[in-house]
Amino acid sequence: MSSEALLSVRDLRVAFGPVEAVRGLSFDVRAREVFALVGESGAGKSLTARALLGMVPRGATTGGRVRLRGSADLAAERGRRITLVPQDALSALSPVHPVGDQLAAAVRSVRRLSRGQARARAVAALDRVGIPDAARRARAYPHEYSGGMRQRAVIAMATVNEPDVVVADEPTTALDEERREQVLRVLAEQREAVGAALVLVTHDLEVVREHADRVLVMYAGRAAEVGPSGHVLGRPRAPYTAGLLASLPQDGPRRHRLPALPGTPPAPDALGPGCAFAPRCPLATAPCRDHEPEARTVDGRLVACHHADDLSDPLREFV
Amino acid sequence: MNSPLLDVRDLVVRYGPVTAVDRLSFTLDAGETLALNGPSGCGKSSTALAVLRLRRPDGGKVRFEGRELTNLTERELRPLRPRMQPVFQDPYGSLSPRHRIRDAVAEPLKVQGTWNRTDGPARVAELLDRVGLDPSYGDRRPHELSGGQCQRAGIARALASRPQLLVLDEPVSALDASVRAGVLNLLSDLQDDLGLGYLFICHDRAVVRHFADRVVEMRDGRAVPA
Numbered sequence: 136m137s138s139e140a141l142l143s144v145r146d147l148r149v150a151f152g153p154v155e156a157v158r159g160l161s162f163d164v165r166a167r168e169v170f171a172l173v174g175e176s177g178a179g180k181s182l183t184a185r186a187l188l189g190m191v192p193r194g195a196t197t198g199g200r201v202r203l204r205g206s207a208d209l210a211a212e213r214g215r216r217i218t219l220v221p222q223d224a225l226s227a228l229s230p231v232h233p234v235g236d237q238l239a240a241a242v243r244s245v246r247r248l249s250r251g252q253a254r255a256r257a258v259a260a261l262d263r264v265g266i267p268d269a270a271r272r273a274r275a276y277p278h279e280y281s282g283g284m285r286q287r288a289v290i291a292m293a294t295v296n297e298p299d300v301v302v303a304d305e306p307t308t309a310l311d312e313e314r315r316e317q318v319l320r321v322l323a324e325q326r327e328a329v330g331a332a333l334v335l336v337t338h339d340l341e342v343v344r345e346h347a348d349r350v351l352v353m354y355a356g357r358a359a360e361v362g363p364s365g366h367v368l369g370r371p372r373a374p375y376t377a378g379l380l381a382s383l384p385q386d387g388p389r390r391h392r393l394p395a396l397p398g399t400p401p402a403p404d405a406l407g408p409g410c411a412f413a414p415r416c417p418l419a420t421a422p423c424r425d426h427e428p429e430a431r432t433v434d435g436r437l438v439a440c441h442h443a444d445d446l447s448d449p450l451r452e453f454v
Numbered sequence: 455m456n457s458p459l460l461d462v463r464d465l466v467v468r469y470g471p472v473t474a475v476d477r478l479s480f481t482l483d484a485g486e487t488l489a490l491n492g493p494s495g496c497g498k499s500s501t502a503l504a505v506l507r508l509r510r511p512d513g514g515k516v517r518f519e520g521r522e523l524t525n526l527t528e529r530e531l532r533p534l535r536p537r538m539q540p541v542f543q544d545p546y547g548s549l550s551p552r553h554r555i556r557d558a559v560a561e562p563l564k565v566q567g568t569w570n571r572t573d574g575p576a577r578v579a580e581l582l583d584r585v586g587l588d589p590s591y592g593d594r595r596p597h598e599l600s601g602g603q604c605q606r607a608g609i610a611r612a613l614a615s616r617p618q619l620l621v622l623d624e625p626v627s628a629l630d631a632s633v634r635a636g637v638l639n640l641l642s643d644l645q646d647d648l649g650l651g652y653l654f655i656c657h658d659r660a661v662v663r664h665f666a667d668r669v670v671e672m673r674d675g676r677a678v679p680a
């Protein structure tokens with residue numbers, strides 16, 4: 136498996152002082168695939184996304200290892216072979232420079248090209264993401280763009296240097312359904328066009344179902360389940376994945392009771408010694424409260440649950 | 455047949471030259487959920503504000519419990535206001551950060567003049583219990599609650615004045631799936647028990663399909679075929 140890995144992450148940890156928010160994540164991203172990181176607010180998705188680029192917030196310490204195939208120094212590849220579309224997309228654009236200049240500067244930061252050549256690439260990238268009249272719009276400032284156009288410009292910025300990996304943190308969360316589909320389409324097209332892998336961070340299981348090849352379901356800074364998204368969402372084996380799926384509104388009798396999980400996800404400074412999901416898990420037993428489960432391979436995916444072997448269909452326990 | 459709880463006819467809302475709601479009509483019965491669905495900026499929230507008369511419509515009529523609201527003065531509206539209550543999207547923004555939860559829930563009772571020191575606190579505890587919050591949460595301030603708990607507190611506050619109509623503007627959009635399910639279940643139970651009418655504004659189609667009896671699909675301020 137690691138021989139195929141383009142990006143390989145081992146025992147990644149991110150902590151603020153004594154409090155660990157990302158607690159030992161391991162996964163591989165393969166060339167050209169869409170790899171989703173899914174989980175609820177506070178699970179540690181954004182910290183993980185930023186750690187992949189070596190861009191954690193001030194005051195954070197990291198542990199573990201992130202490797203990009205064929206590169207000795209990951210930091211040198213940032214913005215080049217690996218790029219980020221941040222959760223707060225606007226922060227990726229400077230308000231005081233025309234959008235085209237910013238793209239051209241990004242191009243010239245990694246390639247020795249003339250201003251004219253860099254500019255042509257910038258305009259081509261804007262055109263590729265569907266900005267109408269790209270040559271003229273390249274001279275405009277971000278605030279002269281509509282929200283949807285800005286989102287596209289940020290995607291152009293992340294793909295203009297034809298990276299191997301694009302990390303997109305909640306690229307669609309603030310958008311309504313139509314715009315969400317548009318942005319995901321643009322991301323998918325750009326990924327195809329430049330041949331990049333996409334690490335797609337989202338809390339939306341429907342987005343994962345539609346767009347991801349493989350998925351890592353994250354809870355309280357750890358992986359609950361990792362595998363092909365069809366498998367994981369079609370037949371979850373981790374109770375958390377099952378609970379999350381069961382709580383989605385389904386087509387069914389109107390207003391049937393949704394199986395809601397009790398409580399809320401835990402804060403990183405309030406974790407006990409056992410499985411982080413135990414306080415909300417209807418399947419928890421005594422060992423669950425004492426020891427955190429290790430991930431192991433079950434049914435073609437990795438599952439971190441003490442009862443992964445005896446629970447062949449945890450979804451049944453929720454509905 | 456009884457008249458509907460809410461009857462909106464040819465509603466128009468303008469902001470300067472922009473027409474946000476353009477001759478929109480719908481009715482809502484007690485015990486029923488009508489969803490307004492559509493992309494951002496299509497006029498859903500402007501409709502909510504006009505129904506609640508937090509904004510005076512620029513045209514059309516809004517009848518609530520058989521009374522025409524359009525030309526009422528603020529003073530004439532006052533006795534009707536408690537019967538139609540909003541619940542907004544941002545669970546933290548809709549409660550004052552400085553007030554304890556129990557004071558936020560008591561406030562509508564005080565405004566209405568139905569608060570008294572002997573039964574008031576018990577009524578607040580009952581309301582918190584009703585929305586599935588342990589009454590001990592009453593001592594906390596909004597930032598000491600989770601998003602779902604805060605949204606429940608907002609619903610408790612809306613229920614305090616015994617409304618017939620709740621105008622729910624994206625009430626679950628800010629919540630995670632596992633928490634959202636609990637709030638949707640709560641809204642269903644309250645509707646069954648109290649016969650509330652819900653005007654339910656939501657851009658998430660799966661939630662709308664699950665929760666609403668009927669849907670008005672909106673584009674550019676108008677109803678369009680679904």
Ligand SMILES: Nc1ncnc2c1ncn2[C@@H]1O[C@H](COP(=O)(O)OP(=O)(O)OP(=O)(O)O)[C@@H](O)[C@H]1O
Nearest residue numbers: 151156175176177178179180181182183192338403
């Ligand atoms: N700069 C910081 N200082 C201290 N704690 C932080 C900081 N940034 C994040 N955290 C904490 O780390 C945990 C994970 O945060 P993160 O932003 O990665 O979550 P997330 O999964 O991206 O959530 P969301 O879906 O809300 O974006 C949270 O508990 C958060 O409060």
Ligand code: SF4
Nearest residue numbers: 410413416423440441
């Ligand atoms: S280890 Fe126990 S508590 Fe954790 S998910 Fe599995 S069954 Fe539930």
Ligand SMILES: [Mg+2]
Nearest residue numbers: 180181222305
């Ligand atoms: Mg995040």
